[in-house]
Amino acid sequence: MGGKAVPEAEFILLVEFRLSGQRQTITFFCLSKVTLGCSESGKMEKGVQDSQQEKIITVSGEGMVHSPDFPNTYPRNTVLVWRLVATDNMRIQLTFDERFGLEDPEDGICKYDFVEIEDPTENTILGRWCGSQSVPAGHASKGSQIRIRFISDEYFPSEPGFCIRYSPLPSVSEPEVPVVIPPSLQSVEELSEAVAGLSTVEEVMKYLEPERWQLDMEELYKPTWHVLGKSFIHNKKARGADLNLLREEVRLYSCTPRNFSVSLREELKRTDAIFWPSCLLVKRCGGNCACCSHRCYDCQCVPARVTKKYHEVLLLKHRGGGRGLQKSLTDVALEHHDECACVCKDDWD
Template identity: 70%
Template sequence: MHLIGVLLLTSALASQRYGTQAESNLSSKFQFSSNKEQNGVQDPQHERIITVNTNGSIHSPKFPHTYPRNTVLVWRLVTAEENMWIQLTFDERFGLEDPEDDICKYDFVEIEEPSDGTILGRWCGSSTVPGKQISKGNQIRIRFVSDEYFPSEPGFCIHYTLLTPHHTETLSPSVLPPSALPLDLLNNAIAAFGTLEELIRYLEPDRWQLDLEDLYRPTWQLLGKAYVLGRKSRVVDLNLLKEEVRLYSCTPRNFSVSLREELKRTDTIFWPGCLLVKRCGGNCACCQYNCNECQCIPSKVTKKYHEVLQLKPRIGIKGLHKSLTDVLLEHHEECDCVCKGNTEG
């Protein structure tokens, strides 16, 4: 009887130990799952600070091979000297998960300006390599995120170099953030863009589409007075030779003028920066007056409106105020050859 009791007690203790071990294993499993979730894309940003004394690079794990899933990595690059900037150049080998509806939702690398929290850009896919980026100060932050699906290769590699602010003028102005440029250099950068869309993308990389739509919304201003150049049809007859001479003599013709110089507005940037106007040009070889020298001058002048994009620095606020505006330019409608010094012919 005592033996049976001892056996029952031993069995109960063993069962309790097994149950405790099973519960412990189950708890460990749930804790592992919880830790995995914390270390995945939901993990708070724990940035790695890198002091930049010389050139170097950072890259996605396993670059140039497939990067891991469920990953968040953040690097903050800080120059050892405060009066330095950081330039980032992406390696030509670039490939992350493709965007959805042109938006990088899943795997991406993004660059942030720590001074004001501005996102300089977010990139994914593999169709294009991101352009160069330059910090506004002595710090810049890089963040890499991958979700649990479809990792790609090769990932990314970013090379960083040190810049001194006065050396940046030797770089292509369109590479620099607009707020880092003096107005004259910004004017040169803006003049290099071929389309309005490219220009707005440069000025407002995060909200360029909205900015472009706002630009064309109707306002209280009277717009649409832009001048349309007419075209004179040639007379194809026996007078053709004489007509050709007339066309290349003292006549109104297209000239390009700089709006900032023409309007004497060095505090403002216009895009396009130059426009075509009609101005008198050509020689007066067949001058009908008996004088030593004839000159070509306008005999009829009109002023016409041209619609352009105007960019003005905001007072006390970062950024540029953008608006469509009409500028009034002088056009020469008719020209005459007169003796030099005699403006009345």
């Protein structure tokens, strides 16, 4: 025959029957030809008409799924479900064709005809769309699977329906996030090392309690009350500038003559507490005091006058039962060598 071949078509058979006075309509699809995709060529996948089943599609390259008869009017009473499955190390990219139109929503909700995308990996609905006001944005699955569901009711089919192109997408390897142990759960040694590297008392409080550090600062510097009979004497503590100055002095002057920086935990032999600043500057006699003469062969610089001086520092301690950290200002007494003497052994000794 020299005539033009008549293309095969898709037929819809509607059967109506009555049961106990109720009318029910069942739609049967007689598929004699697979309709092409969004354009006149391409790979298209048919779904199934049973909401309890789904068409499994292996995503190894580009493809598409669309409503029946796209871009013409889709049939009524239709349920199509596709599950797209890529390899474990791949995700799936979805892109909607610009020609999009389903039955309009009611009160802003897609109740009747709609297309829905679900991420079965996390059991979450990525979106549900209907109407024709705007084309849905593209979506990428988080895992290697994605489910597309199309539903139309028995009334008012629309056109052109929808068409979704899919393609494999390499998985994005998420960087390993280091496990951050909150300060309240760190050991004394770990917390002491972390706090020692901070420059100001404000930084320390932010590190310990990021959400409420300002409240903790207020608590730290609340006025102290001394009770003398029936009178109350109010003595307000200075703000954190004094603590910051102590730490800065250690940084600037610890290597100058007779100035030594001492670790408070070691000096006070406290293994249960953390101090900030962790080191303080003290005057100590040491070396030979530059007092050796040509007759001396062994000179020592020893303290001639020792005084104790008090320094206000921040004290941190773990509360019992994992109830966080106790933060308070405390005075520590350190020995200072105000005067030094030279002890010399000469050749006559």
